[in-house]
Amino acid sequence: MTEHDTDANVQQAQRAALELANLSEATRNEALHAIADAIDARHDEILAANERDVEAAEEMLAKGKYTQALVDRLQLSPSKLESITDMVRSVAEQDDPLGKTLEARELDEDLELYKVAVPIGVVGAVFESRPDALVQIAALGLKSGNAVLLKGGSEAAHSNRVLFDIIEEATAEVADVPDGWAYLVEAREEVDRMLDLDESIDLLMPRGSSEFVQYIQDNTSIPVLGHTEGVCHVYVDRDADLAMATDIAFDAKVQYPAVCNAVETLLVHESVAGDFLPEMVDRYEEAGVELRGDERVREVVDVEVATEEDWSTEYGDLVLSIRVVDSLVDAMAHVNTYGSKHTDAIVTEDADRAGQFMRGVDAASVFHNASTRFADGYRFGLGAEVGISTGKIHARGPVGLEGLTTYKYHLEGDGQLVATYAGEGAKPYTHREFDGAWMPGRLSDE
Structure with a gap:
């Protein structure tokens, strides 16, 4: 994988993120149910791939290079796959995190400001060992309207590849879901390249040791939502x-x-x-x-x-x-x-x-x-989590759909000018908060 390929895939994720942000909740939920159904239908294929990863990991365990904990987190089973699909369906059942009016404030009569929840954009997640993390992050990214870059550990390469292929194929069958909304990062060199793409990637979420998270933080200017160790x-x-x-x-x-x-x-x-x-x-x-x-x-x-x-x-x-x-x-x-x-x-x-x-x-x-x-x-x-943030900025604790959103301000007016509210004899602002939901082109009846 060349640097050019990584850049091209991230640019495609950017374009997909803009489309995802405007998909209806019904379409996003349809795509999530398609993912769950596809995983249910392909248990044998997933378990066969996972068995290859587990066998290789057990050899590394015997050599003292892996821990038993890593092998345990890596292993899938029919019941684990059922819990994964239950998780995907539970994400679909969550309230839509997008388009919610978080605050509404009248600046003056017929001049109303709304704070509205929107996706973050392109989110990169780097995680190890747990193939179910790939599905969790993809499901939460899709529901919250974010494109996702998924980098799992090499110890789960076969499991991650088959799960990603299933997700990609399932969502390709749903009308209006954009190509490239999810991208599987497989080469370690791609991660280093991603760290430089601060104009294209909006958030990085590393899951691993404190040293690993610190490395990511020290080598990028992209905001990092760290999931470090749990003592x-x-x-x-x-x-x-x-x-x-x-x-x-x-x-x-x-x-x-x-x-x-x-x-x-x-x-x-x-x-x-x-x-x-x-x-x-x-x-x-x-x-x-x-x-x-x-x-x-x-x-x-x-x-x-x-x-x-x-x-x-x-x-x-x-x-x-x-x-x-x-x-x-x-x-x-x-x-x-x-x-x-x-x-x-x-x-x-x-x-x-x-x-x-x-x-x-x-x-x-x-x-x-x-x-x-x-x-x-x-x-x-x-519904699920993309990780547990041990930091204090933006999101903390288990990070679900709300942690994958930010907000923008929408101002609805009727021809108002700043000059009216400036200088001698200026008209005062009312700055009155009210209960109301933003709808384009329509001022509140209050």
């Missing part, structure tokens, strides 16, 4: 229901350890450590979890020694570090020092202490008496 915490407070805490801490680690919203560090208040830790450790060990603890944890239970590095490590596997803390303030300080601003949870029956933790922890999602595994676009009712 998530569960804090068991002095006033926790310990049976509930055991269930939550177990679910947060064991239910699916390979994902970014799985807990990596368990914090326990010193006053409940003796009662809580023995049963909790037994349950973890029965599930095959490798446990590491600080000195105070090891006074209560027999686990491996936790190092300073453990507190900031995303294991993505059945490994967990545990620390005993003296207070709620100490728990918050640990989270804010070592966490990745992804998702953290407190288990307590004291609402005031829960509120203090939720206000004081700097993370995209903070939960009370619930597993960190709920940090997910589908579970949040967003």
Whole structure:
């Protein structure tokens, strides 16, 4: 793939984005249902391609070059494919994010300003290991009227190619869906070229390690919506229901350890450590979890020694570090020092202490008496997600349809001139907010 080819494909995505922005919601939903139906009809083909990727990944695992977490995220199954198509259909069922009037303000009689939701334009997503991420990002891009550039990891090359071909072929059969609205980036060199195309690409969304996201940010002037690692915490407070805490801490680690919203560090208040830790450790060990603890944890239970590095490590596997803390303030300080601003949870029956933790922890999602595994676009009712943003600008937490929109201002007038509102004796603005939806060429009846 040459630099010229990359430029040409990105330019085609630009043209497609302008057309997508003006497609009706009915057409976009029709295309999404076509994608879901096509994936349903081609399970065998997808699973065969995925098997090739998994076999190669397992060879790399045996050589110590891949982790088990990566292999787990890579693998597809009939039930996983069914959940993927359910996700696509759920995106179709979401409210249309485009054309919504976010604010309406009268500047003067018959001079009305509307703030209206629109697509971002061309969105580039770089992700690893999970073929389902390709479908999620494509579905959300289509529903939100954005052209998407999709770069998956080489470990999922066969899976990504067949899924992309299915998406491209399915949407080609839907009238008015433009060619080139989705583009599969397969060569690593193309990513470096994309970083230079700040006049053509409107947003980049890298999903991977902090080092990878930092590399993207350091080498482009395109806005970057970073999805970095998930160093998530569960804090068991002095006033926790310990049976509930055991269930939550177990679910947060064991239910699916390979994902970014799985807990990596368990914090326990010193006053409940003796009662809580023995049963909790037994349950973890029965599930095959490798446990590491600080000195105070090891006074209560027999686990491996936790190092300073453990507190900031995303294991993505059945490994967990545990620390005993003296207070709620100490728990918050640990989270804010070592966490990745992804998702953290407190288990307590004291609402005031829960509120203090939720206000004081700097993370995209903070939960009370619930597993960190709920940090997910589908579970949040967003249909799906393109990633979980751990930054604070534009979008934060699971990024769904709303995170893929921006806005523009539409002003409806009746011949007004700025000169009327300037200088001595100028007419004042009314600046009155009202409830109303923008429609071209029509002023509000209010």
